[in-house]
Amino acid sequence: MPLETMSAALARLEGDGFTDDFRAVADGLRHLHDDGESHVMAPEELTVREVVRFEGASDPDEEAAVFALECECGIKGTYVVTYGPGMSPEDNEVVLRLPDGREPPRLA
DSSP: OOOOOHHHHHHHHHHTTOOEEEEEETTEEEEEOTTSOEEEEOGGGEEEEEEEEEOOSSOGGGOEEEEEEEETTSOEEEEEEEOSTTOOHHHHHHHHHSOBOOOOOOOO
């Protein structure tokens, strides 16, 4: 099975209702709604529902992750980060503070 590209992962997550975007800022995550509205949310207000990682074949600078995030208030969106040595301090702080709500893997 071929690996999922970032654009395919974002399209799939959008189809699952993760339609808004998030960006790290100094005091949390800026929620960017497609109607132009935005506000800052604390990472603890959101829950990680899925993480999709991408690794470059030979270049560590091509490492990225897409987080599917959901708030109890109904907001669902994606947050894209570079991970590894190129991760910004804001992204690092946010990722450490995000609650992980993913289901643990089931053992047969």
